[in-house]
Amino acid sequence: MLLIPCPWCGERDEPEFHHGGEAHIKRPLEPDQSTDEEWAEYIFMRTNPKGVFLERWVHQSGCRRWFNLARNTATNEIIGAYKMGEKPPISTIANKQKTATVSNKKPKGVK
Amino acid sequence: MKKYSIFSLARNALNFHQDWEKAWRSPEPKKNYDAIIIGGGGHGLATAYYLAKEHGITNVAVIEKGWLGGGNTGRNTTIIRSNYLWDESARMYEKSLQLYEGLSQDLNYNIMLSQRGVLNLAHNLHDIRELKRRVNAIKLNGIDSEFLTPEQIKSIVPMINISPAIRYPVLGASIQRRGGVARHDAVAWGYARAADARGVDIIQQCEVTGIIRDGGRVTGVNTTRGVINAPKVAIVTAGHSSVLAAMADVRLPISSFPLQAMVTEPVKPILNSVVMSNAVHCYISQSDKGELVLGAGIDGYNSYTQRGSLHIVEEQLAAVCLLFPIFSRLRIMRKWGGIVDTCPDASPIVSKTHVDGLYINGGWGTGGFKGTPASGWTFAHTIARDEPHALNAPFNLDRFTSGSLIDEHGAAAVAH
Numbered sequence: 001m002l003l004i005p006c007p008w009c010g011e012r013d014e015p016e017f018h019h020g021g022e023a024h025i026k027r028p029l030e031p032d033q034s035t036d037e038e039w040a041e042y043i044f045m046r047t048n049p050k051g052v053f054l055e056r057w058v059h060q061s062g063c064r065r066w067f068n069l070a071r072n073t074a075t076n077e078i079i080g081a082y083k084m085g086e087k088p089p090i091s092t093i094a095n096k097q098k099t100a101t102v103s104n105k106k107p108k109g110v111k
Numbered sequence: 112m113k114k115y116s117i118f119s120l121a122r123n124a125l126n127f128h129q130d131w132e133k134a135w136r137s138p139e140p141k142k143n144y145d146a147i148i149i150g151g152g153g154h155g156l157a158t159a160y161y162l163a164k165e166h167g168i169t170n171v172a173v174i175e176k177g178w179l180g181g182g183n184t185g186r187n188t189t190i191i192r193s194n195y196l197w198d199e200s201a202r203m204y205e206k207s208l209q210l211y212e213g214l215s216q217d218l219n220y221n222i223m224l225s226q227r228g229v230l231n232l233a234h235n236l237h238d239i240r241e242l243k244r245r246v247n248a249i250k251l252n253g254i255d256s257e258f259l260t261p262e263q264i265k266s267i268v269p270m271i272n273i274s275p276a277i278r279y280p281v282l283g284a285s286i287q288r289r290g291g292v293a294r295h296d297a298v299a300w301g302y303a304r305a306a307d308a309r310g311v312d313i314i315q316q317c318e319v320t321g322i323i324r325d326g327g328r329v330t331g332v333n334t335t336r337g338v339i340n341a342p343k344v345a346i347v348t349a350g351h352s353s354v355l356a357a358m359a360d361v362r363l364p365i366s367s368f369p370l371q372a373m374v375t376e377p378v379k380p381i382l383n384s385v386v387m388s389n390a391v392h393c394y395i396s397q398s399d400k401g402e403l404v405l406g407a408g409i410d411g412y413n414s415y416t417q418r419g420s421l422h423i424v425e426e427q428l429a430a431v432c433l434l435f436p437i438f439s440r441l442r443i444m445r446k447w448g449g450i451v452d453t454c455p456d457a458s459p460i461v462s463k464t465h466v467d468g469l470y471i472n473g474g475w476g477t478g479g480f481k482g483t484p485a486s487g488w489t490f491a492h493t494i495a496r497d498e499p500h501a502l503n504a505p506f507n508l509d510r511f512t513s514g515s516l517i518d519e520h521g522a523a524a525v526a527h
Contacts, residue, residue, distance in 0.1 A: 001420040002412070015422045019412040021366070040512040044364035044455050048353035050415045073367075073415050 005081045008063045020056030022046050023068045050074050052093050112308035115219050134300060135307035140314050140336055144172045146343040146494055147332055149319050149355060151175025153184040154472055155347035156302035157487020159311045166495035169310035176318035180299030183349045186449035187480040188372050188406040190385050192229045192290035194249050194256055199505040199517045201252040203485050206502055210484035220301030222293045227384045229290030234279040234390040242285045259284045267384055270437045277433060279391045292396055298483055322359040329468035345470040345494055350450035352473030361464050364511045365452045365474050368409040369419035373446035377401030391430035405431060409451060418448040451477050456516035461490050461503040470494050
């Protein structure tokens, strides 16, 4: 279970939250001019990275506020939360990526 | 390949089983192949088998970073059914079920298919109406489906609680009698052995690290065991579809989530069918070893960790105990997670891509095991002919641009 640091309430258990998918996806500024490809990109296409992922969460059973979270999807390590409208903590993420030793290999005999 | 039979079994028994030949070779990768399949799970191995069998393309490599069937093929709850609402899905999964029905003979490998019936429960008036509508729609597609009353359910599953007093009472069910379970490992191993016998090279412990392109065309892959060239490269890496596709700058509408499953301690035969409930969300069957095999919904956030959160397990076990109070005293023996690649319309992608010679098969969500044979069969056709078969044409990657989605969210008997 994740222990998620809500920027308003502090650390709370994951069942209090609801995941809102990838963060920082921009709605087309000129919807009338947008092509089908641009709409597909906005509505459906996702980066889905194995590594640091910027995602949205809502503290559904708490303050009911939305916020962003930087989390490593390969390890579930939470790098940090930041409020809506704020920029992601890029320097922290860069440091984590430098020191991260993510291995895909499983120990022998483990299924 | 030496044929498996009652005689080979007897002969080898006399030798204390010392002389069985290896089920498949483990060759060094060649420099060039006609096609490379990335991913040695059920779908990848099925693709290789049908490329060789149906299209005569045998100079094929299956490249697997771990061991065969060690991903979702070895982690699912082995349920097979074809009771889907939409025509496109019904045709695809029915083809799969039909291939499963002849697969043990076709592969000369016992996949232990057990068509013990799959029940989908209804818990309120809307469920009943919806289930009856689906039963009729499924029948119109020529697929067997029936509606059962609670008493009829009780006659098939005697220990189920059909009391009207419980929180989510069992009010009815649909049943597909041809549905059931199969041994998941055997499906991977059977396809591997049969593909190998036709000349396919199966290369394990070899991870693809890059997809090599030359002017919008695929020419091969970089791997941890060097460069391997081929004019056609197929990605069949459930749980890592987006990671592999990104190597060729292909964007996918896929998000990856953990899906957990578990088994109880083994008990004597008690449950002779597969019971699924969408509303209280659990599915349950009994393996030949006696363990009850339990599964439910996905965890709520993107992850590649192959593990999930405990509260998901708790909700699922609560559902099982509601329907089967007798099971509340069983202990859970193992639990594990797999990573399921889900599409926005809960239907898979079996498709060409905008890169010439690059094909993708993924996004099967939580329902990939039942699709294994048809997935391989249609994907092999797509790779060999460079155009989709009529069965998988609707499951193309362009549908997210054209808008012709196959929306199986809740339209299948259980949503993916």
